[in-house]
Amino acid sequence: MDDFLEILKKRGSGALDQKMGIEILEASPQRLVARMPVEGNTQPIGLLHGGANVVLAESLGSIGTQLHAGVDRKVVGIDINATHHKSATSGFVTATATAISLGKTICCYEVIIVNDKGEKTCTSRITCLILAERN
Secondary structure (H helix, E strand, O other): OOOHHHHHHHHOOOHHHHHHOOEEEEEOOOEEEEEEEOOOOEOOOOOEOHHHHHHHHHHHHHHHHHHHHOOOOOEEEEEEEEEEOOOOOOOEEEEEEEEEEEOOOEEEEEEEEEOOOOOEEEEEEEEEEEOOOOO
């Protein structure tokens, strides 16, 4: 079995993931888990910004699709939605992305985000496109 966390470590993370403080805890094409601090990712009133949830979800879907497609393939997100259920004001949120489908060109993930108490704060779905290889 591939050591997907080692692959990600060698590849490095994107600048936005670094700014958001996203830490990948578990990774495979079928399932990914990551956490992100609430602090530094809030609205002016102190709640986790809804856009931060979307960044976290898109990062996991894109990473999972990249692992499925192979590190030499290019991947882009083509659709994402998010439903915010509850606010988070401190600590971390943890996201679990589960593959819905892993195809030759399209991959789709459901992403569930919970707070430190295990309460669901957001549900998202992301669809990514694996771009054709070009010479």
